[in-house]
Amino acid sequence: xxxxxxxxxxxxxxxxxxxxxxxxxxxxxxxxxxxxxxxxxxxxxxxxxxxxxxxxxxxxxxxxxxxxxxxxxxxxxxxxxxxxxxxxxxxxxxxxxxxxxxxxxxxxxxxxxxxxxxxxxxxxxxxxxxxxxxxxxxxxxxxxxxxx
Numbered sequence: 096x097x098x099x100x101x102x103x104x105x106x107x108x109x110x111x112x113x114x115x116x117x118x119x120x121x122x123x124x125x126x127x128x129x130x131x132x133x134x135x136x137x138x139x140x141x142x143x144x145x146x147x148x149x150x151x152x153x154x155x156x157x158x159x160x161x162x163x164x165x166x167x168x169x170x171x172x173x174x175x176x177x178x179x180x181x182x183x184x185x186x187x188x189x190x191x192x193x194x195x196x197x198x199x200x201x202x203x204x205x206x207x208x209x210x211x212x213x214x215x216x217x218x219x220x221x222x223x224x225x226x227x228x229x230x231x232x233x234x235x236x237x238x239x240x241x242x243x
Contacts, residue, residue: 099162106133130150154188
C-alpha cells in the first residue's frame, strides 16, 4: 500500500525542508506527499516528478486538514520542520496537529536531525505501516469509559 506522508515547514524552515527532501528524494519516490500551502507550492516547483498535494496554508486550515488525515488513518508519517524562535499565530493548530500524531502513533520529526534518523531507518516503511490501524480509542478506553 502506498505511504502518505505529511511535509510541513514554517516560513524560516521551508528552504531547509526542500534541501532535506532533495537529500532523501529516493525514499519519497512512490509515496504520496501532502504538504500545507506554501510548503507544498515550494516543493511542487522544485520536485515536479514527486506526487505532492498542496493543502491549504497552515493558518487557513492546512494543519487541520493534516490532522483530519491522521484521525482517519490516511497519513502514516509526518515531517514538520518547526521554527522554535518565531511566534506562530496558529500555534494552537500546530500543537493540536502534533498531539494527534502522538495519539495515533504517527511517526513525526520536527527538526532535520530527527527527520534524518527517521527516514534513514531501514524499517521506516514497516514502522509506518504497523500503526496504520492503531486506535487511540483502545488505548484510552479507561478515559472514555470513566464516570463523570
